[in-house]
Amino acid sequence: MFWRIFLFLLCQIVPALAVWFFYTGHDQYTVTLLAALAGCYVWLALDGWRGWRLLRWLRSGDTSQIPLGSGFWGEVFDRARKLVRSRDRVLAESDNRLQEFLAALQASPNGVVLLDRDGRIEWFNQMAAGHFGLDERRDMLQHLGNLVRDPGFAAYFSTRDFRRDVVMPGRNSSSSKPVRLSVHMHPYGEGRSLLLSHDITALDQAEAMRRDFVANVSHEIRTPLTVLAGFVETLQSLPLKAEDRNRYLDLMSQQAQRMQTLVSDLLTLSRLEGSPLPPSQEWHPVAALMAQCEQDAHDLSALLWGGTQTLSFETHGVAELAGSASELLSAMFNLIGNAIRYSPADKAIVVRWTSTPDGGAIFSVKDQGQGIAPEHIPRLTERFYRVDRSRSRETGGTGLGLAIVKHVSQRHGAELSIESAPGKGSCFSISFPPQRVHQQTTLPTATERLIDA
Structure with missing residues (x-):
């Protein structure tokens, strides 16, 4: 402020002294006063111009320009510039926080x-x-x-x-x-x-599946329990001949076996859903898996149909399969078992292992049964879903076999496909990806197959 007053006085004194010393007219005092007044107006004009430049800068808000250097208005500008820059920094930080908050909401x-x-x-x-x-x-x-x-x-x-x-x-x-x-x-x-x-679509579906699952399990267990309770009551209350008693005991054994199979399949599904994915470094000879399936298939066919079915097992290409041997055997034999149960006694069943050009493989089971209508095929892998419930119970099915096959296939990166038509039989196939199949150039020895089995 001192320099501002000093410059104001200096702008009046300098022209006044200049006129006083260099002008010698009779109106010297008047001219000197006018020169001092003119210096005052010049100072006011320059000061107003600097103030106008500051006002224009404040209106534009461009902190990159520095219109004033020093002096009173320069100091005012410098302080205002710091305040504006501080405001801009706060606004930028607030905008960044807002954008981060909106980005977080966007990712929700x-x-x-x-x-x-x-x-x-x-x-x-x-x-x-x-x-x-x-x-x-x-x-x-x-x-x-x-x-x-x-x-x-x-x-x-x-x-x-x-x-x-x-x-x-x-x-x-x-x-x-x-x-x-x-x-x-x-x-x-x-x-x-x-x-x-x-x-919440998935939650609703899961809740519906849970309700259906509980209802289906209750229904599946209630029937054999009712039969068992009736036979026990009969055995306890009526005097029976040895022949009748043995027949009742056989029927009770069948119902108990059915419940045991149901519980076993439920435990298998639970284990598949809750366990880690099968290892991709454990390799199993396909020939050994097929041999085990062939032996179990002949036993089941002999039990159900007296061995009158024609079972054919074909392995095209020598390979190893990565994964869990027990899960793979379960999936493969479930498909074979279904074909045996639902095919007539005089029909043929063909089980094939075929290598694909991309390095993968297909395990397929083709039967000559009565076939499946197209509307049933999409739901076959649902738990407890049956095309013919009465026939399934007669053959000992639990309605969980294809669900197990689907889970095992997914856990091994494979895909289950179903082709069927009424009166033309069915073909169930599991397509294994190349990373799960190792093609061999030499046949494994009988000793190696026995050890791996």
């Missing part, structure tokens, strides 16, 4: 919609766009109630009672592929709301 597995106090959309992430069919360019600042027309959600949104969630169908829900959403509103701020949506 839930749909997120921010609503103002009037229920208009301020922001939403891509998950919410998929759940409700929203478009950023079209639906921003639109009222949510005009875009989501589900009656359950409309009632939930209008009552403003957000203590619970509401379940509604998703935008792309259909009868063949239902989509279920859980939607919950959370008020915050001054009248604003946060909407969270979560796809």
